[in-house]
Amino acid sequence: MTLQNATFEHHMVAGLARGRRHDAPRVVPWVLPLILVLGLFYLYPVFDVMRLAFMRATLLANDGTYTLSTLIETLSRPELGQILWVTFVFTGSSVVAQQLLGLVIALVVVRGEGRGLFGTTIVRTTALIAWVVPGIAGGIIWKMLFNEAPFGGLNSILRLMGAAPVQWLSDPDLVMWSVVLSNVWRGTAFSMVVMYAALKAIDPVLYEAASVDGANARQKLFYVTLPQLRAAILVNMILITIQTLNTFDAIISLTGGGPGRATEVLSLYTFNIVFRNYDLSVGAVLSILMLAISLGLALIYAVFLPKGDE
Amino acid sequence: MSASSRERLGDAFSYLFMLVIFVFFAWPLLWLLSLALRTRKEVFLGVSRFIPKAPTLDNFAMILSSDKFLGYLWNALKLSSLSAIGCLVVALPAAYAFSRFKFRGKGGWMMAILSVQMISPLVILVPLYRYMAAIGLTDSHFGVVMVYIALAVPTVTWILKGSIDGIPRSLDEAALIDGCTRWGVFVRVILPLSTPGIASAFIISVIAGWSQFLVPFLLITREALTPIGVGIFQYAGTQNDSSIQLLAAACLVSVVPAIIAFLSLQRLILGAMTAGAVKG
Numbered sequence: 001m002t003l004q005n006a007t008f009e010h011h012m013v014a015g016l017a018r019g020r021r022h023d024a025p026r027v028v029p030w031v032l033p034l035i036l037v038l039g040l041f042y043l044y045p046v047f048d049v050m051r052l053a054f055m056r057a058t059l060l061a062n063d064g065t066y067t068l069s070t071l072i073e074t075l076s077r078p079e080l081g082q083i084l085w086v087t088f089v090f091t092g093s094s095v096v097a098q099q100l101l102g103l104v105i106a107l108v109v110v111r112g113e114g115r116g117l118f119g120t121t122i123v124r125t126t127a128l129i130a131w132v133v134p135g136i137a138g139g140i141i142w143k144m145l146f147n148e149a150p151f152g153g154l155n156s157i158l159r160l161m162g163a164a165p166v167q168w169l170s171d172p173d174l175v176m177w178s179v180v181l182s183n184v185w186r187g188t189a190f191s192m193v194v195m196y197a198a199l200k201a202i203d204p205v206l207y208e209a210a211s212v213d214g215a216n217a218r219q220k221l222f223y224v225t226l227p228q229l230r231a232a233i234l235v236n237m238i239l240i241t242i243q244t245l246n247t248f249d250a251i252i253s254l255t256g257g258g259p260g261r262a263t264e265v266l267s268l269y270t271f272n273i274v275f276r277n278y279d280l281s282v283g284a285v286l287s288i289l290m291l292a293i294s295l296g297l298a299l300i301y302a303v304f305l306p307k308g309d310e
Numbered sequence: 311m312s313a314s315s316r317e318r319l320g321d322a323f324s325y326l327f328m329l330v331i332f333v334f335f336a337w338p339l340l341w342l343l344s345l346a347l348r349t350r351k352e353v354f355l356g357v358s359r360f361i362p363k364a365p366t367l368d369n370f371a372m373i374l375s376s377d378k379f380l381g382y383l384w385n386a387l388k389l390s391s392l393s394a395i396g397c398l399v400v401a402l403p404a405a406y407a408f409s410r411f412k413f414r415g416k417g418g419w420m421m422a423i424l425s426v427q428m429i430s431p432l433v434i435l436v437p438l439y440r441y442m443a444a445i446g447l448t449d450s451h452f453g454v455v456m457v458y459i460a461l462a463v464p465t466v467t468w469i470l471k472g473s474i475d476g477i478p479r480s481l482d483e484a485a486l487i488d489g490c491t492r493w494g495v496f497v498r499v500i501l502p503l504s505t506p507g508i509a510s511a512f513i514i515s516v517i518a519g520w521s522q523f524l525v526p527f528l529l530i531t532r533e534a535l536t537p538i539g540v541g542i543f544q545y546a547g548t549q550n551d552s553s554i555q556l557l558a559a560a561c562l563v564s565v566v567p568a569i570i571a572f573l574s575l576q577r578l579i580l581g582a583m584t585a586g587a588v589k590g
Contacts, residue, residue: 038463040456123363133339136546150354287434294430300344
């Protein structure tokens with residue numbers, strides 16, 4: 001830190017001296033600290049992961065030779081198909097549910113604000129508080145809710161209403177939906193905020209015009225609101241897809257990936273390979289797989305971004 | 311049905327929906343609070359004691375009196391606030407340059423910085439550990455803070471750029487004509503005027519640092535240096551059903567600081583975030 005600041009200041013002074021002479025501002029000294037921090041503590045390891053993926057390295061040994069065998073071996077692991085399927089189901093359903101719920105909450109909140117209804121701020125804030133809860137804590141909280149002991153926050157309500165208790169976390173067919181539910185609880189606020197801002201940005205003239213043309217509420221939703229939200233929905237879906245893909249802390253403290261491998265998503269699988277099996281090379285290959293998926297999504301994101309004036 | 315009665319029916323549905331949503335989002339945390347306030351005996355009475363008959367603060371006292379937990383909390387506070395400050399130091403000049411200067415490939419650079427954000431720390435887990443071990447930055451708060459900064463700085467740069475974009479350029483130009491240097495403009499004009507953006511960026515990175523799990527889990531092995539994100543995970547692993555009220559209290563203690571930080575500047579933070587997300 002001190003070292004970087006020193007270099008930073010050195011460049012800054014040099015830059016300013018030059019800047020005074022001929023008025024074009026130097027960009028480099030201003031962005032250098034950012035580039036240094038990102039490069040040294042983030043990007044360098046990304047390049048290293050590429051190298052590692054082609055070696056046979058564990059925490060204990062590294063024979064230093066390059067090989068494709070780790071890559072092939074990792075990608076042909078029998079459980080990988082199951083892992084990817086679990087990842088797809090978890091990510092897909094979380095993203096769809098968060099996007100839909102976020103949009104509906106935003107619509108109701110905007111309508112409520114327009115009509116001066118009570119409680120719109122409370123609803124918004126409550127959702128946002130869930131969003132700030134750290135992943136590990138979120139997993140612990142939901143584990144208490146799903147618990148089948150008497151203190152389980154969901155089953156004890158069911159019991160009170162005379163319904164049969166549900167095996168939220170031990171039924172392999174149900175557990176995925178429990179995990180998705182907890183993820184939707186934590187993640188929806190982000191979509192809600194984005195959708196809310198996008199709704200507020202729609203030109204009210206469009207609604208007036210639609211009213212003049214005799215459109216009813218449903219027609220306004222389908223012919224004005226949703227088309228206007230198209231870009232925001234796309235951007236939001238890609239952002240939350242990447243977020244969800246990388247989620248593993250909320251799962252590790254909720255189910256640990258179980259029962260069996262029923263909720264072991266790719267990110268958690270990578271974590272386990274590295275921290276339980278200490279297999280760095282396989283971990284690196286899996287990391288690259290995740291990187292490829294994220295970058296693919298980021299590219300789609302870049303394509304849909306509005307082109308700026310710079 | 312007349313227009314006004316249709317509106318009133320709509321209001322009723324809105325209220326019903328908002329109630330359901332409120333319960334969905336509030337119930338987990340209310341349940342956590344309820345468990346944390348119970349004695350061991352009442353924990354097993356389920357929802358009928360949602361409001362405990364004999365509420366107790368003993369669980370919190372127990373958690374907060376252990377040096378271990380105070381250490382976890384202090385470490386998390388230290389790591390997240392130092393990294394938030396570091397983030398601002400690194401991001402502010404860059405955000406100013408991106409907002410004000412014209413240079414080749416600016417849009418590309420902005421996108422490149424944002425795409426770094428999309429690389430999960432999980433991707434660099436393995437090399438990061440080897441790298442940090444090689445330069446002697448494992449079991450060091452300095453090393454962890456630097457990685458936190460790298461993780462949060464792309465978002466923070468975008469947020470600050472958005473906030474500086476909102477300051478009229480004519481102010482820069484007036485100061486430059488009055489003989490200010492670029493650095494002088496930055497320190498005397500831009501920094502004071504972008505306080506709301508700086509405040510929200512600061513809080514956003516504090517919350518991000520507070521929630522970190524993977525990086526400290528990887529880089530810190532000594533318990534004395536462990537922050538709460540990892541501490542609560544390890545604590546949960548050692549607890550069983552008979553001490554669930556203690557785990558609830560510990561969990562609440564780990565969550566509340568982040569919630570308070572967020573609520574303190576809620577409106578500013580949302581404004582700063584959505585400005586980036588909606589404009590792109």
